[in-house]
Structure formats: C-alpha cells, structure tokens
Amino acid sequence: MVAEETAASPPLEGKSPFELRLDQARGTSESAVKQALNTGDLGFIHSFTTGSTVDGPGVRVVAWTAGCQWRCLYCHNPDTWNMMNGMPITLGRAVEALSKYRHGLKLMSGGFTLSGGEPLMQDRFAIRLLRAAKQMGIHTCIETNGFLGERLSDDELEAVDLVMLGIKTWGNEKHRQLTGKDITPTLAFARRLADRKRPIWVRFVLVPGLTDDAEDLTQIANFAAGLGNVERVEVLPFHQMGRYKWNELGFSYALENAKSPDPELIDWAVRIFRAEGLKAY
Ligand code: SF4
Numbered sequence: 001m002v003a004e005e006t007a008a009s010p011p012l013e014g015k016s017p018f019e020l021r022l023d024q025a026r027g028t029s030e031s032a033v034k035q036a037l038n039t040g041d042l043g044f045i046h047s048f049t050t051g052s053t054v055d056g057p058g059v060r061v062v063a064w065t066a067g068c069q070w071r072c073l074y075c076h077n078p079d080t081w082n083m084m085n086g087m088p089i090t091l092g093r094a095v096e097a098l099s100k101y102r103h104g105l106k107l108m109s110g111g112f113t114l115s116g117g118e119p120l121m122q123d124r125f126a127i128r129l130l131r132a133a134k135q136m137g138i139h140t141c142i143e144t145n146g147f148l149g150e151r152l153s154d155d156e157l158e159a160v161d162l163v164m165l166g167i168k169t170w171g172n173e174k175h176r177q178l179t180g181k182d183i184t185p186t187l188a189f190a191r192r193l194a195d196r197k198r199p200i201w202v203r204f205v206l207v208p209g210l211t212d213d214a215e216d217l218t219q220i221a222n223f224a225a226g227l228g229n230v231e232r233v234e235v236l237p238f239h240q241m242g243r244y245k246w247n248e249l250g251f252s253y254a255l256e257n258a259k260s261p262d263p264e265l266i267d268w269a270v271r272i273f274r275a276e277g278l279k280a281y
Contacts, residue, residue, distance in 0.1 A: 017047050017064045017115075020079050020245050024087040025066075033083065040124025043094060044086030046079065046117060050101065056141040056162060056201075058110030061101050063094070063129075065114060067121035070145055071180040072168065073254045074207050076242030080117035091125060095132040102136045111139025111161070120148035127152060131159045143203070147181060149189030157198055162231075164201045165190055167224070170216040178211070187223065194227040202230055202278075206261045206269050207238040217272045225276035233273045233280040237261050 025033075025044055036042035046064040049055075055062045064077070066086025079085050098112055105111055112133045119126045119142050130140045143164040152160075167186065169175050175183035193200055202224050206212060224230045239260050246253035261269075273280035 017049065017062075017077055017080075018241050019047065020248055021046055021087075022079060022085050025084040028084070028088055032088075036088070036125070037122060038124065040122070040126075040128040041091055043089050043091065043122055043125035043129065044083045045089050045094070046077070046086050048097075052113070055113040055115060055143065056111060056164060057139065059105065059108035060110045060113045060141070061098060061105065062113045062115055065116040065119045065122055065126070068116055068118040068145075069121065069147065069181070070118065073178055073210070074205055074238055074258075076239070076245075077117070078242065078245050078249055078251055083121065086117075091128055091132075094129055098129075098133055098138065099136055102138055105138055111141060113141040113143060113164070115143035115164075118145055118148070120144055120151055123148065123151040127156045127159060131156075134159050134161075145179070146186035146189035149185065149192065154196060157193070157196055160198065162199050162201060163193055164203055164234075165193075166203045166205070167220050168205065169211055169213075170219040170223075174216065190223075190227055194229045197229060200224075200227065200230045202233045203236055204233065204269070205236045205238055206266060207255065208259055208261050208265060210238075210255070210258065212261070212265060212269065214272070217269055221273045221276040221278060224273070225278050230278060233270075233278050235266055235269045235273070235280060237266055 044066045046066045049062040052060045052062050064080060066080050067083035068081045114126055114130060126142065133140050139161050140159060141162040141164060142160055145166045169178050172182045172184060190200060204220065224233060237260050238258060243253060270280045
C-alpha cells in the first residue's frame with residue numbers, strides 16, 4: 001500500500017511481525033516507560049505491516065505492539081512478550097503515520113488493526129491511537145487475548161469497531177497449561193462486548209494434538225454462538241514460522257516437533273463451529 005508522503009516525517013518502516021526484533025527500546029528509562037504506560041503519550045511497537053488482508057476486514061495497516069503477559073506454547077512471536085523489544089513511538093508520530101494511509105484504507109474497505117503482543121498491555125496508548133483513527137474515519141480493530149479488557153471503559157469501547165478475540169482452549173486448567181493464565185477474564189470480556197453489542201471475530205489456533213479436543217471445541221463454539229455478537233470464527237492453522245525465534249531467544253519450545261494441521265483437520269474444526277450456527281472459516 002502506498003502512503004501519502006510528506007517531507008515532515010517519513011512513514012514508519014514496515015516490517016514483518018515474523019522478523020526477530022529485540023532491544024528496540026534500549027536506553028529508555030524505567031520512569032519513561034512508567035509514564036508512557038500511564039499517559040499513552042508513547043507506545044512500544046514491535047513492527048508495522050501495511051497491506052494486510054488477514055487481520056480484519058479489507059486491507060489493513062497493522063501495528064504489532066510489544067508486551068504480553070501470556071506465554072502461549074504456540075506463540076509465533078515470543079519477541080513481542082517484552083515491551084522493551086518494541087520501538088518507542090510517540091502517539092503523535094503514530095497518528096501522523098496512520099493518517100497517510102487514511103484515503104487508501106477507505107478505498108479498500110479496510111482499516112487499522114492494533115495487534116501484538118497484547119495491545120491492552122499499553123491500554124492508554126492503544127485507546128488514544130484507536131480514537132484518533134476513528135476521528136480520521138478509519139475502521140478500527142484490536143486483536144487481543146481479552147485478559148485486560150476491563151482496562152477499557154464502556155465509553156472507550158466505542159472507539160473499537162471490531163474485537164478479534166483469541167479463545168485458545170476451554171477450562172481454566174487447560175488454559176493455564178497452554179497460556180499461563182486463566183480463561184475467566186477473556187470470557188468475561190466477551191460477555192461484556194456482547195452486552196454492549198460490540199462485534200467480535202473469534203480466533204482459534206488449531207494445533208494437532210494440543211488444541212484439537214472435540215469437547216473443548218464444542219464448548220468454545222457453544223459459548224461463542226450464545227454471545228450473539230460473534231460475526232465470524234477464524235480457525236488458524238498452527239505453523240512453525242516462529243520456531244526460530246524461540247531458539248534464538250534461548251526459550252524452551254514445547255512444540256519443536258509439532259505439525260501444522262492437515263486440511264481435513266481444519267475442515268473438521270470449522271464444521272464444529274458451523275454446527276452451532278456460526279460463520280466459520
Ligand atoms: S497472547 Fe498472543 S502474543 Fe501473547 S503469548 Fe499468546 S500468542 Fe503470544
């Protein structure tokens with residue numbers, strides 16, 4: 001996607017989230033980080049992607065935030081866990097960079113997606129950037145695990161046109177094994193979004209032998225269908241594009257030998273969601 005260039009500030013460098021990026025905030029003091037988190041004047045961004053067609057409706061600009069408190073066994077981007085791996089970017093610069101794409105995004109029925117990492121780790125920056133996008137007439141989306149959803153007020157939720165919510169498995173015990181955290185806050189956030197009639201796309205990562213339990217999928221499908229605001233479910237096949245990051249970072253990777261699901265398994269999972277009346281892909 002081509003940005004409308006201005007001499008004042010060049011567009012932020014577009015990078016794939018699959019690129020290993022470390023220590024980009026080196027030299028930023030602890031007090032500056034604290035202040036950034038309190039005010040949202042500064043954000044920590046792992047990378048930007050333009051022209052994405054898989055991170056929400058239409059063609060999108062995506063900002064991948066740094067910082068996540070979960071430790072999903074299948075995480076593709078463990079370098080986004082640490083906020084200090086993100087490049088510090090002022091809110092003003094992020095808004096200016098986004099503004100250069102606003103006409104193109106409207107033409108392509110797209111918008112802006114804030115993903116991560118977990119964008120609500122930087123909730124003040126996230127909401128201010130999303131509000132600015134909305135004010136420019138840009139469709140807004142966050143991709144989140146929902147754990148910190150209560151950080152956003154009801155009023156702030158109005159700045160988010162779509163929530164792409166990761167539901168990883170079912171039941172607190174399995175969820176803790178897979179992610180390190182309970183599922184309860186994620187489900188509470190989903191219910192709150194339903195009460196407020198804010199649309200959700202559910203994202204579910206399918207890993208053979210890890211997240212392919214029929215009972216768990218049925219429970220997730222049943223929960224999602226009962227909400228009434230889930231517009232679609234995306235079954236995302238696990239892949240190994242992030243394996244090298246685990247190895248480079250020296251983290252122990254439990255899925256070293258895990259395979260991607262074959263088309264039959266993906267189809268089987270999609271049918272479980274469709275059986276509950278959901279649009280699933
Ligand atoms: S919530 Fe997302 S970024 Fe965080 S560990 Fe899980 S997959 Fe990785």
